[in-house]
Amino acid sequence: GVPLRRGGAQPRRRAAARAEGSVNVKEMAAQMRDVRKQMEADEDLSALMAGLRGQNLDENDFASADVDMRLLNFDGSSAAASEAGDALPLVYEPDQIAAYWRKRSGAIAQRIVQLLGVSGTFLSSLALDALRGTLKENEVQRAIELRDIVTSLGPAYIKIGQALAIRPDLLSPAAMVELQRLCDKVPSFDSKVAYDCIVEELGKPVSELYAELTPEPIAAASLGQVYKGRLHTGEQVAVKVQRPFVLETVTCDLYVIRTIGLFMRRFPQLTERVDVVALLDEWASRFFEELDYVREGQNATKFAEQMRYDLPQIVVPSTYSELTSRKVLTSSWVDGEKLSQSKASDVGDLVNVGVICYLKQLLETGNFHADPHPGNLIRTPDGKLAVLDFGLMTQLDEDIKIGMIEAVAHLIHRDYDAIAEDFVSLQFIDKGVDTGPIKPALARVFDAALAGGGAKGINFQDLAADLAQITFDFPFKIPPYFAIVIRAIGVLEGIALTADENFAIIDESYPYLSKRLLTDDSPRLRAALRYMVYGRSSTFDAERIIDLMEAFETYSKAANSAMGDQGDGKDGERQETMAPPTTALVPAVGAAPSVPMLPLPAGLPVPPAGLPLPLPLPNGAFADGAAFAVPSIGGTSLSSLSGGGSSREALSFVLSEEGSFFRSFILEEVVKSVDALSREQAALLAAQLGVASLPIPVPLPGAINPLQLVPQVSAEERRQVESVYKIVSYLA
Numbered sequence: 001g002v003p004l005r006r007g008g009a010q011p012r013r014r015a016a017a018r019a020e021g022s023v024n025v026k027e028m029a030a031q032m033r034d035v036r037k038q039m040e041a042d043e044d045l046s047a048l049m050a051g052l053r054g055q056n057l058d059e060n061d062f063a064s065a066d067v068d069m070r071l072l073n074f075d076g077s078s079a080a081a082s083e084a085g086d087a088l089p090l091v092y093e094p095d096q097i098a099a100y101w102r103k104r105s106g107a108i109a110q111r112i113v114q115l116l117g118v119s120g121t122f123l124s125s126l127a128l129d130a131l132r133g134t135l136k137e138n139e140v141q142r143a144i145e146l147r148d149i150v151t152s153l154g155p156a157y158i159k160i161g162q163a164l165a166i167r168p169d170l171l172s173p174a175a176m177v178e179l180q181r182l183c184d185k186v187p188s189f190d191s192k193v194a195y196d197c198i199v200e201e202l203g204k205p206v207s208e209l210y211a212e213l214t215p216e217p218i219a220a221a222s223l224g225q226v227y228k229g230r231l232h233t234g235e236q237v238a239v240k241v242q243r244p245f246v247l248e249t250v251t252c253d254l255y256v257i258r259t260i261g262l263f264m265r266r267f268p269q270l271t272e273r274v275d276v277v278a279l280l281d282e283w284a285s286r287f288f289e290e291l292d293y294v295r296e297g298q299n300a301t302k303f304a305e306q307m308r309y310d311l312p313q314i315v316v317p318s319t320y321s322e323l324t325s326r327k328v329l330t331s332s333w334v335d336g337e338k339l340s341q342s343k344a345s346d347v348g349d350l351v352n353v354g355v356i357c358y359l360k361q362l363l364e365t366g367n368f369h370a371d372p373h374p375g376n377l378i379r380t381p382d383g384k385l386a387v388l389d390f391g392l393m394t395q396l397d398e399d400i401k402i403g404m405i406e407a408v409a410h411l412i413h414r415d416y417d418a419i420a421e422d423f424v425s426l427q428f429i430d431k432g433v434d435t436g437p438i439k440p441a442l443a444r445v446f447d448a449a450l451a452g453g454g455a456k457g458i459n460f461q462d463l464a465a466d467l468a469q470i471t472f473d474f475p476f477k478i479p480p481y482f483a484i485v486i487r488a489i490g491v492l493e494g495i496a497l498t499a500d501e502n503f504a505i506i507d508e509s510y511p512y513l514s515k516r517l518l519t520d521d522s523p524r525l526r527a528a529l530r531y532m533v534y535g536r537s538s539t540f541d542a543e544r545i546i547d548l549m550e551a552f553e554t555y556s557k558a559a560n561s562a563m564g565d566q567g568d569g570k571d572g573e574r575q576e577t578m579a580p581p582t583t584a585l586v587p588a589v590g591a592a593p594s595v596p597m598l599p600l601p602a603g604l605p606v607p608p609a610g611l612p613l614p615l616p617l618p619n620g621a622f623a624d625g626a627a628f629a630v631p632s633i634g635g636t637s638l639s640s641l642s643g644g645g646s647s648r649e650a651l652s653f654v655l656s657e658e659g660s661f662f663r664s665f666i667l668e669e670v671v672k673s674v675d676a677l678s679r680e681q682a683a684l685l686a687a688q689l690g691v692a693s694l695p696i697p698v699p700l701p702g703a704i705n706p707l708q709l710v711p712q713v714s715a716e717e718r719r720q721v722e723s724v725y726k727i728v729s730y731l732a
Contacts, residue, residue: 086099086100086103088248088251090288090292090326091285092281092284092285092287092288094258094281097254098255098258100251101251107248108252108255111249111252111256115253118149118152118153119153122142122149125138125142125145126142129142139171139172140172140175143171143175143178143179146161146178146179147161147179151186154222154249155222155223155249155250156249156250156253156287158186158222159283159287160257160283162179164179186221188216188217188220188225189220189225189243189244191216191217194217197241197328198239198328201325201326201327201328202323202325202328209323210229210230210237210239211230211231211232212229212230213228213239214227214228214229222243223242223246223290224243225240225241225243226239226240226241227239228333229330231320235333236332236333237331237333238330238332238333239323239328239330240330242327242328246291250291254280254284257276257280258280258281260276261275261276261277262277282480283480286370286392286393286394287392289393290391290392291326293324293325293326293327293328294326296329297321297324297329297331297390299367299390299391299393300317300318300319300331300390301318301319303316303369303387303390304316304318306360306361306365306367307360310360311353311356313353314353314384314385314386314387315334315378315380315384315385315386316386316387316390317331317332317334317388318331318332319331334378334380334388335380335381336378336381336386337379338374338375338378338379339377339378339379339495340374340377340494340495340498341374342379344379347495347496347498348496348500348503350383350384350385351492351496351503353385354377354385354492355489355492355505355509355512356508356511358372358488359512360512362401363401363404363405363512363513364401364516366395366396366397366398366400367393367395368393368394368484368485368488369387369390369393369488370393370394370484371391371392372487372488372491373491374494374495375388376388376389377491377492377495394481399425400425400426400481402522402524402528403425403426405513405517406422406425406531407419407422409531409532410422411446413532413535413536414443414446414447415535415536416442417439419442419446420439420442423435423438423476426482427479427481428476428477428478428482429474429475429476433474437474438474493505496508510547511551511555512555513551514547514552515551515552515555515556517532518548518549518552518653518662519658519659529661530665532548533545533665538716539720539723540669540720540723542727546726546727549650549653549730549731550650552649552650552653553649556653650730651731654666654731666727669723669727670724670728672717672720673717673721673724676718677721
């Protein structure tokens with residue numbers, strides 16, 4: 001594992017002023033670290049952050065001995081149901097499920113008796129709280145009671161509880177903590193039943209399928225249990241077998257809950273903020289996918305293929321499709337320890353690999369691992385990161401993937417008009433909602449969070465009040481995909497902070513983000529790149545470009561190093577693509593020796609050797625004597641960076657085919673700067689010849705006006721020249 005962290009030794013510090021209203025990525029990371037420390041000092045916020053990091057999860061392999069899970073003892077398999085002319089659907093179809101269970105009132109009654117027997121007291125207390133108006137006051141106590149009974153109610157309620165445990169928009173931090181302690185592990189079911197299921201699903205005796213299989217499971221969860229085995233060819237495998245009656249119990253529970261939700265829709269005051277039916281339907285569609293082990297194996301295979309070239313440090317268990325069915329999953333065995341419990345020195349590096357892995361899912365593939373918790377991230381003995389359990393996957397469309405990157409660019413430039421629209425495109429606000437009134441509130445919140453001086457200057461009570469007011473005044477909602485994304489990032493951050501208290505997710509994310517911005521040919525991402533560099537002005541930000549290039553170098557070098565001996569043709573292609581071509585950066589400028597150039601005025605030294613630009617280095621002056629305001633970097637002058645190894649990777653990219661778009665608008669600025677400098681040189685020559693301005697007659701009696709032979713360079717053009725100097729010196 002090779003870290004992709006930005007910067008090697010001492011981070012560079014730039015004194016150049018930022019464009020007004022924008023923020024440097026490094027500054028933002030430092031501010032967010034300060035904000036995090038302040039938040040951790042608040043009891044409620046600290047509980048919320050711990051929950052999102054998965055620090056309250058029960059990671060035991062089995063449930064405690066006193067847990068008794070009650071399932072519906074009803075055979076609803078397609079074979080048994082065929083006599084009735086219908087069967088339960090294998091994908092989530094609420095109408096079909098409702099039609100199925102309406103015909104089986106006896107089974108519904110049996111399940112309701114089970115539910116009331118376990119939760120009757122809790123439901124009575126909840127109803128009493130609603131009548132007294134004490135729901136908020138007793139929220140934590142009810143969450144504790146719910147946690148204690150949910151495991152007994154079966155898979156649907158366990159999964160619903162876990163889904164609610166990462167929704168800060170629906171529950172208070174304290175209530176979330178209690179639900180996060182909910183254990184998905186339950187008592188194992190009879191191994192004879194499991195073995196019979198294997199035979200029925202795979203069509204052969206267990207002894208013919210596996211050379212060895214443990215007589216008892218090594219772990220048990222609400223949906224199934226896992227055995228360790230060995231194939232006849234010698235490979236060790238994990239065999240997951242689905243619990244009997246899961247489909248019947250889950251669909252029955254969904255039917256009951258959805259019926260209650262439909263009834264609640266008659267009372268708008270109950271569903272104004274949360275539509276139970278819509279929430280249930282979104283969750284249930286993904287839950288049904290988790291019941292299909294064939295799909296889970298396919299998810300793992302697809303995920304592994306997407307990570308194979310760029311992140312060979314990621315390990316995904318291989319699926320044995322010939323030994324996999326809807327209820328049985330056979331995959332390769334992975335040895336290792338939970339990353340959250342590892343004391344190895346490379347944990348920080350593996351966390352960074354995990355960050356890049358999840359960013360790749362979020363911003364590139366759109367195939368997002370939707371069950372991120374510490375138990376699914378394993379450090380292997382050879383120092384790689386294994387990702388387990390692909391039953392739940394969320395698909396992110398192109399608008400969301402690109403919208404995330406656009407939102408980062410808008411946030412950096414504090415463009416609150418655009419951020420308000422980002423909330424719509426990212427599904428936080430429904431389309432058609434007037435976002436005009438929200439912009440001033442957003443400005444107050446983000447300006448406070450990104451203010452200079454760190455978190456000490458933030459009044460968290462005022463900030464929390466502003467956030468609460470925004471969510472109250474406007475129809476904000478947390479999209480289901482975003483809750484999962486925050487959970488994934490939170491889990492990785494929680495693990496990283498145990499090894500490095502200065503860990504900042506922004507620092508770890510920016511190298512990959514820069515890679516996407518600089519190399520993706522999507523029109524929207526190209527527009528986002530231009531916006532990142534120019535913001536709302538017409539002058540590009542050299543510091544921002546250098547930030548992007550440094551981050552890209554960090555990603556490229558670490559990725560190439562991480563490939564090591566695992567590189568194949570694809571990596572070779574990357575190396576070939578990144579090799580500098582023989583053409584110059586600006587072949588048209590200075591390429592024809594037959595065109596004489598005027599000598600540079602005094603005070604403007606010649607360009608560094610090998611630089612294909614007739615541009616002077618900093619520390620010169622304009623025609624009117626104004627000095628070039630180009631600061632040093634970390635105490636090192638820009639000119640001394642010429643030829644340094646740190647810039648070669650960036651220059652190789654700029655000159656490569658992959659960097660053609662980025663190169664195009666850099667060249668635009670170079671051309672503008674050459675024009676400005678040419679006029680400066682002409683002005684200097686005119687001044688030396690004494691013809692800087694000439695009196696010319698005007699066809700009016702006695703009127704003579706001076707004519708400026710060479711237009712003066714504007715303040716904006718001077719900034720462009722200074723910026724080009726910075727970029728050229730950095731790349732040189």
